[in-house]
Amino acid sequence: MNKFGVLSILMVLISVLMFFILRGPNADLPLIIIILGSLSLLGIIFAVISKKWLSGVIGVLSNGAVLVCVFFILLAYGIAG
Template sequence: MNRFGLTSILMFLGSVAFFYITRGPNANTLLAVCILATLSVAGIIFAILSKKLPYIIIGVTLNCLPLVFSMLLFLAWAISEP
């Protein structure tokens, strides 16, 4: 197995776990957006560094999902602020 490809998949699993740990009415939304975006970008970078096509496709696809979700969460947070 490729070390960077596996790390990319673990970044996705870490971002999903972080989302389920920090959800709720008292969650800090801006902190969640920053951490989700950081984990997703790191996962995409690790997927590209793996240099193997299956890991690139799986890693980029999986890590784009939390990245898009975090951007939508940031947009919702920005709209709700007075």
């Protein structure tokens, strides 16, 4: 696993950590959507750049899961707002 594969997995860990830090009843949802979405897209880009099969698949799938969660947060924000 090269440095881009490690960065891709690191983006997932940072996204999960930021989600737990920024959550709460008075959470700023647009800020959460921007931060998690950008970290997830960076993680997918790093996974594609890594050109290693295993780190690419793990990086794309895990960052894709974070991106799906961001989509659900965006959907909930649109329904509630």
